[in-house]
Amino acid sequence: MEPLYKPGGVEERWQRTWEEEGLYNAEPGTGRDTFVVAHPPPNVTGALHTGHALQISLADLLVRWYRMRGFETAFLTGYDHAGISTQNAVEKHLLEQGTSREEIGRERFVEIVWDWLRRYGGTIMGQFRRLGASMDYRRERFTMDDAYVRAVMRFFVHLHRKGWIYRANRIINWCPYHETSLSDLELVHEEKDGALTHVRYPFADDPEDGVTIATARPATIPADVAVAVAPGDERWRHAVGRKVIVPFLERAVPVIEDDRVDPEFGTGALKVTPGHDPLDFEIGRAHELPELRVIGPDGRMNEHAGELAGLTQEEAEERILAWIRERGLLVKREAYRHSVALCERCKSRIEPLISLQWWCRMDELKQPALAALREGRVRYHPPSQHRYAIESLETAPDWNISRQLWWGHQLPVWECPDGHLTVEETEPEACAECGSTELTRSEDVLDTWFSSALWPFAILGWPDETAELEAWYPGALNTTAREIIRLWENRMIFSGLELLGEIPFQHVIIHTTVLAADGRRMSKSLGTGLDPLELIDRHGADSTRYGLLKLSSSQDVRFSEGAIEEGRRLANKLWNVSRLILANVGDARAEQRPRSLEERWIAWRLDRAQRELEHHLEAFDFSPATSVLYHVTFDDFCDWYAEAIKPRLYDGDEDARATALANLERLLKLLHPAIPHVTEEIWSNLPDRETRLILAPWPEPLGTEEQHEFEPIRTGAEVFRRAGVRPTLNEEQERIFRAVVKPDRVKADGGNVDAELERLRGEIARAEGMLANERFVGNAPEEVVAAEREKLDRYRRELDALSN
RNA sequence: GGGCGUGUAGCUCAGCGGGAGAGCGCCCGCUUCACACGCGGGAGGUCCCUGGUUCGAUCCCAGGCACGCCCACCA
Numbered sequence: 001m002e003p004l005y006k007p008g009g010v011e012e013r014w015q016r017t018w019e020e021e022g023l024y025n026a027e028p029g030t031g032r033d034t035f036v037v038a039h040p041p042p043n044v045t046g047a048l049h050t051g052h053a054l055q056i057s058l059a060d061l062l063v064r065w066y067r068m069r070g071f072e073t074a075f076l077t078g079y080d081h082a083g084i085s086t087q088n089a090v091e092k093h094l095l096e097q098g099t100s101r102e103e104i105g106r107e108r109f110v111e112i113v114w115d116w117l118r119r120y121g122g123t124i125m126g127q128f129r130r131l132g133a134s135m136d137y138r139r140e141r142f143t144m145d146d147a148y149v150r151a152v153m154r155f156f157v158h159l160h161r162k163g164w165i166y167r168a169n170r171i172i173n174w175c176p177y178h179e180t181s182l183s184d185l186e187l188v189h190e191e192k193d194g195a196l197t198h199v200r201y202p203f204a205d206d207p208e209d210g211v212t213i214a215t216a217r218p219a220t221i222p223a224d225v226a227v228a229v230a231p232g233d234e235r236w237r238h239a240v241g242r243k244v245i246v247p248f249l250e251r252a253v254p255v256i257e258d259d260r261v262d263p264e265f266g267t268g269a270l271k272v273t274p275g276h277d278p279l280d281f282e283i284g285r286a287h288e289l290p291e292l293r294v295i296g297p298d299g300r301m302n303e304h305a306g307e308l309a310g311l312t313q314e315e316a317e318e319r320i321l322a323w324i325r326e327r328g329l330l331v332k333r334e335a336y337r338h339s340v341a342l343c344e345r346c347k348s349r350i351e352p353l354i355s356l357q358w359w360c361r362m363d364e365l366k367q368p369a370l371a372a373l374r375e376g377r378v379r380y381h382p383p384s385q386h387r388y389a390i391e392s393l394e395t396a397p398d399w400n401i402s403r404q405l406w407w408g409h410q411l412p413v414w415e416c417p418d419g420h421l422t423v424e425e426t427e428p429e430a431c432a433e434c435g436s437t438e439l440t441r442s443e444d445v446l447d448t449w450f451s452s453a454l455w456p457f458a459i460l461g462w463p464d465e466t467a468e469l470e471a472w473y474p475g476a477l478n479t480t481a482r483e484i485i486r487l488w489e490n491r492m493i494f495s496g497l498e499l500l501g502e503i504p505f506q507h508v509i510i511h512t513t514v515l516a517a518d519g520r521r522m523s524k525s526l527g528t529g530l531d532p533l534e535l536i537d538r539h540g541a542d543s544t545r546y547g548l549l550k551l552s553s554s555q556d557v558r559f560s561e562g563a564i565e566e567g568r569r570l571a572n573k574l575w576n577v578s579r580l581i582l583a584n585v586g587d588a589r590a591e592q593r594p595r596s597l598e599e600r601w602i603a604w605r606l607d608r609a610q611r612e613l614e615h616h617l618e619a620f621d622f623s624p625a626t627s628v629l630y631h632v633t634f635d636d637f638c639d640w641y642a643e644a645i646k647p648r649l650y651d652g653d654e655d656a657r658a659t660a661l662a663n664l665e666r667l668l669k670l671l672h673p674a675i676p677h678v679t680e681e682i683w684s685n686l687p688d689r690e691t692r693l694i695l696a697p698w699p700e701p702l703g704t705e706e707q708h709e710f711e712p713i714r715t716g717a718e719v720f721r722r723a724g725v726r727p728t729l730n731e732e733q734e735r736i737f738r739a740v741v742k743p744d745r746v747k748a749d750g751g752n753v754d755a756e757l758e759r760l761r762g763e764i765a766r767a768e769g770m771l772a773n774e775r776f777v778g779n780a781p782e783e784v785v786a787a788e789r790e791k792l793d794r795y796r797r798e799l800d801a802l803s804n
Numbered sequence: 805g806g807g808c809g810u811g812u813a814g815c816u817c818a819g820c821g822g823g824a825g826a827g828c829g830c831c832c833g834c835u836u837c838a839c840a841c842g843c844g845g846g847a848g849g850u851c852c853c854u855g856g857u858u859c860g861a862u863c864c865c866a867g868g869c870a871c872g873c874c875c876a877c878c879a
Contacts, residue, residue: 003839189876196879215879265878272879279877338878352877384808391807392875482808482874513873517816521873550827553817555809556873560816562828565841569827572841580838627818627826642838650837 001582001685005575007540011677015129018680023694024134026074028471035066036074036475038456038505039135040488041143043082044117045089048127050514050522050559053532054552055479056133057545058511058622062477063134064673065617068698074472075134076459078141079122083408083448084178084186088345090116090407106406106443113407127533132541132676134694141459143451144409151458152451153412153425155495160423164361165401167421171274171281172400174353175343176299180404181357182343183447184397185487187350189339196336197321198267200329201227201244204252211239211255212331214266216338217276218320219313222248222305223292226272227255228283230263239269246271248323249306258283278352291354299351358402358411358444366393369494378493378503381620385482385510392486393494401447408445415440453491456504463499473500477507482555485510509620512552517559535564542675543567546626549674553623570630571678574671577638578682581660584649588657589688590665599659602641604710605632606666607702613670629671637667661686666699764795 018024037059042052059075067073087101090113094100101109128135141148159165172181197218202210211227224246229236236255243252253272260283261270274284275293284291296302301311308316324330341350372378373390380386402411414422416431417438430437454462456478460469474496480489489508496504515521516528523529535544546567551557592603609632616625641663648656665686672679672693683693771789 001838004841005839184876213879217879260877262878270879277877277879279879282877339876341877388808388874486875515872519872551816557810558816558872560828562816566827569841573839576839576842578838583838624818630827638838639843646838 001575001579003576003579005572005678007542007571007677008537010681011132011541012130014677014680015132018134018692018694019129019137021692023692024075024136025138026072026076026136026472028074028467030072032070032072034074034472034476035063035071036472036505037063037076037477037479038459038475039075039077039133040478040480040484041078041080041141041452041455042124043085044079044121044142045082045086046124048124048131048532050530050532050548051481051511052124052128053131053535053544054511054514054548055481056128056131057548058509058552058620059477059479060131060133060545060676061549061622061625061673062617064676064694065698067134067694068669068672068696070697072471073134074136074139074475076139076141076472077125077128077133077135077137078139078459079125079143080448080452081142081144081408083403083405083445084180084182084345085448086113086117087405087407088178101406109406130533130536130541131545134676139459143448143455143458147461147464148451148454148458149409150425151454151462152409152446154463155450155454155499156412156446157423157425158499159360159365162364164365165358166361167356167358169354169356170359171278171352172355172357173341174297174351174355175346175348176297176351177343177346177348178405179297181355181400181402182350183400186344187341188344188347190342191337192340194336194338194340195333196266197333198331199247199324200331201246201271202329203239204243204245207245210329211236211244211269212267213269213271215271216336217313217317218324219301219317220273220276220294221246221271221320222308223273223275223294224251224253224271225274225284225289225292226253226287228258228261228270228272229255229268230261231257231259233257233263233268235268247327247329248320256283256287258286275354276352281352281354293354295351295353297351297353299349357400358413360399360401360450362396362398365498366396366490366494368497369393369490372493372497372503378506378508380485380489380508380510382510385485385508389485389490389508393490396486396490399447401450402444403447404443405445408448409451411442411444411446413442413444415442449487449491452488453495454499456492456496457500473504474502475505477509478505479509479511481513482510507620512554513556514548514551515556515558517561519558522559530559535561539564539568540571540677542571542677546570546675549622550626551623566630567675570633571675573638574633574667574678575682577633577642578664578685580642580646581649581664582685585657585661585687586652587687588654588661590661590686591658592662593655593659595655598641598644599655599663601710602636602663603702605636605641606663606670606699609636610670610699610701626674629674633667633671637663665696668693669696669699672696761799764792764799768792 039059040055063073063075090109091101093116094104094112104112125137125140129137143152156165173184173187174180175182194216196214196216198212198214199218199221200210200212202208211229213227215221227239227244229240239255240257242255244255245251246253256272260279261268270280272280272283272289274281274289274291276295281291283289292304294301294305294308295313299313301308301313301316303309305311305316308319311319321330342348343350370390370393373386373393380389412423412425414424414428414431416422416434416436418431418434418436420431420433420436422428422432422439427441428439431439451458456475457469457473460466460472462469478489478492492504496502513521516530518528520528532544535547539547543564544567547561547564550563550566551559593599609628612628613625616622616628645656645660649660665683668679668683676694680693683689683696771792
């Protein structure tokens with residue numbers, strides 16, 4: 001064993017070994033308690049990013065911990081076909097090849113996507129392996145697998161039969177590049193500099209007067225069907241009910257009142273364009289206004305725009321503005337910065353368009369999920385995110401589930417020449433309504449998240465009644481990022497409840513967002529991204545895992561390489577203390593025979609660390625967990641215990657040697673879930689290995705008596721430390737004292753005993769006062785009173801100790 | 805505009821009602837037979853600001869200020 005631990009090679013070797021020996025494998029029906037994690041499927045063309053790495057570090061830590069505790073653990077994953085994202089990638093590729101999807105046609109395009117996936121897809125699973133994720137890779141699933149597709153079709157038909165899926169013509173977000181509708185959740189907003197144009201619309205009966213509106217999009221003027229003002233707005237009282245002339249096309253439209261108009265904005269008068277603006281659309285529907293459309297799906301002016309047809313919006317805007325200027329209707333034009341919606345994939349400006357789309361009604365579907373969340377049957381961590389999840393589900397609007405993409409699950413909807421729709425899981429022979437056999441399948445595909453919503457059970461074989469589904473549904477938990485709550489987590493919960501009648505998992509861990517070191521979000525386009533594989537190459541998977549866990553404290557955290565270096569130092573320290581022990585144990589075998597002070601003490605410390613660790617893990621507090629591991633290794637095990645027993649190891653003391661091995665084993669077990677590779681490597685060097693560490697049983701806790709031996713001493717020593725004095729101690733007490741308090745932190749002289757005595761007397765007086773107060777004792781919760789009593793006892797003991 | 809979160813040592817962050825802490829960085833000293841990815845010692849802080857509650861506040865409450873993330877139909 002070399003003095004410097006080098007993770008390279010070692011980690012890959014263990015990753016191969018664990019997988020080849022089948023130690024990641026899960027089997028249903030073992031009868032053991034299960035711990036199931038259906039890990040979020042990455043995009044099939046995706047590459048590992050920091051979010052994935054953190055997610056895996058958290059989930060794999062828990063999985064390994066449960067595995068060691070004897071649970072049948074199923075850590076499952078696979079790929080998401082990621083509709084628009086994949087289509088976008090392949091389209092870019094086609095562009096480089098000098099062609100386009102339109103040119104080659106849909107059928108050929110889909111073939112090319114599959115080829116593309118075979119070539120470029122699937123690399124991320126290798127990256128999961130490289131992090132040490134102990135997933136059952138044999139059970140990988142893809143959302144485009146035949147079986148999975150069947151589940152998706154079943155879900156659609158199920159919801160349709162319930163009457164919750166319907167088709168409607170509404171305003172939607174349209175991406176002119178991908179030529180598809182998008183949900184609100186697939187947009188990004190960006191601040192853009194633009195202009196706010198104030199235009200006077202003359203009254204039909206008095207062209208010298210009129211209503212001045214403010215617009216950011218003059219190109220949509222030809223589609224105006226009304227002007228709206230806030231009800232009761234004094235400025236426009238004289239206009240309501242009259243007609244104004246829309247510029248350019250010179251149509252007369254009414255001036256109406258609607259409380260959606262904000263009188264504070266612009267002139268307080270809004271031009272109403274139901275065909276091209278979501279708010280105007282609502283107003284239009286409420287007032288039964290016509291829905292004119294002058295912009296087509298390609299983003300250009302269409303045939304309804306008269307002579308503007310075929311122009312871009314910019315060109316049309318110039319022409320319209322010129323027209324307005326000539327007639328003296330341009331009141332003013334001012335610089336205006338506002339946020340515009342963009343397609344998150346191609347960054348094209350979103351066109352709000354009216355379009356015939358499929359929708360999923362949410363009002364009934366979400367109710368059981370809301371109940372489960374409110375009752376805490378599904379729990380988001382931290383609690384702030386739980387509140388947010390409930391709120392976002394409460395306000396969830398109907399879900400636009402159809403997309404006009406080519407890559408995805410085609411809707412199971414067939415249309416006959418008479419326009420009747422037949423909805424079946426597989427192609428029907430004839431139209432359900434008229435019996436026509438000339439059926440055409442809908443060209444639309446489903447929103448990617450429609451299929452993702454089935455992940456926790458579709459990967460287990462649903463809708464078939466498989467052994468896996470029986471054994472592993474519902475699962476234990478899911479880990480994900482905040483922005484995925486509405487897109488995915490909530491949808492898994494309601495679809496699981498709807499289709500199986502049970503929640504898909506009990507806990508959702510919303511992990512930290514790791515920001516770039518400069519505090520901005522990590523993003524490829526900003527150039528602030530960070531490749532975790534590079535970190536792994538430089539520091540090892542263990543260190544990377546450890547570092548990310550350490551960083552996962554609050555909602556957003558800046559990346560710092562120091563955290564990962566700390567992991568590297570921990571691994572190296574552990575490696576070296578193992579060398580010390582292994583080089584000096586002779587032919588001793590691990591056995592716990594605590595006799596001496598040091599041995600009882602380290603047993604107590606390890607046990608204490610274990611309990612703290614378990615406490616943090618149960619609460620999904622990963623950062624404090626790393627802190628426990630770091631300090632028990634450095635401070636307790638290496639600095640104190642190893643130094644204390646070193647001479648006895650050299651001398652061939654059999655008790656010290658056997659116990660050292662046993663204690664090292666115990667330490668390795670505590671560390672393994674967080675840093676699996678280095679611990680397994682050391683474990684393999686220990687004598688008499690019967691199992692791999694990955695399957696070694698989690699340590700049993702010490703008995704209560706052993707646990708309590710050192711607690712009072714620790715407390716007492718703490719008082720001396722605070723007072724800055726060293727008590728006079730016999731040899732054994734001195735060693736305990738050294739163990740609990742770093743002696744150097746206690747100055748031999750100086751210190752302030754009086755101040756400490758004074759403080760303790762104050763504390764005692766306060767506690768006595770509270771406990772003598774009947775209102776406190778009678779009304780405060782029992783555990784608060786008990787805690788106060790304990791404090792009082794402790795202060796008295798501390799006072800006694802210090803007075804001597 | 806709304807929600808959530810964060811402001812503590814030069815940096816990244818713990819602590820959250822009675823001691824101001826960790827890791828890195830910095831300074832000084834150590835090739836001590838596990839480890840220089842180490843060991844020993846040290847410097848360094850109005851715990852964002854202002855009020856309030858309390859015997860006592862970095863920690864609780866109110867109001868500011870600054871920053872971040874998420875969300876949102878101000879034309």
